[in-house]
Amino acid sequence: MRLSSSVGSGLMAVAASSALLLPACNNQTSTPGAASEALKTEHSAAATTEVAKAPTVLVKQDATLARISAAFQKFHTDTGGWPNGESVWFEDKAGQVDATEFTSNDTALFVKPASVPACSAEVTKACWAGPYLEGKSLADAAYLDQAGHPYMITLMRPFDGNGGGASTAKDGAVLVWTRGADGKDAVGCSDGACARDDKKIALGQTSLAGADDVVALVGAAR
DSSP: OOOOSHHHHHHHHHHHHHHTTSOOOSSSOOOHHHHHHHHHHHHHHHHHHHHHHOOOOOOSOOHHHHHHHHHHHHHHHHHSSEEETTEEEOTTTSOOEEEEEOOTTOOTTTSOOTTSOBOOSSOOSSOBOOOOSSSSOTTSGGGBOTTSOBOEEEEEOOSSSSSOOBTTBTTOEEEEEOOTTTTOOSSSOTTSSSOOOHHHHTTTOOSSTTOOOOEEEEEOOO
């Protein structure tokens, strides 16, 4: 997250220069013009204080998140499953993956998993046609969020009574997100920063209202 000091310092400079317009303290009655200038100075100082208190948030347009999401979708189109670590995750064969941070083990987009064949002229379905991204894993520096944190992922199972899932996503859901400028997980609440809400997560929303986490609802699990 890059913070710009130019806005705050510029406003402080305006406030300081406006202060020079204040009338000198003496026994003479202030003129209407001097009173008006004093009021402007007061408003300028107040505005500077508000800017200083304003919270910093991540830019919502997240190009890296978009690249990861597109790679996930292409992987799913080719293999029928979703990348999970070094393997392929199928919603009907594996348990739910809840709010997990990408690590150096997340290589399925870069290196062919052993469980699927490579796509070829003879094999065109349920096969791997990668690499889908450049690099070694989703823990590479190129795939950190704007605050320098690894992205998070949830692979939510369909809501079929066999464990996991949410009524708001009957076919399950695949989500990738950034934890925001504060580094706290306001989606999956994996760090205890909030109370996890699967119904909201399944819709691509944060569990904690008002959080600055940027969420990509990549697709349905099946």
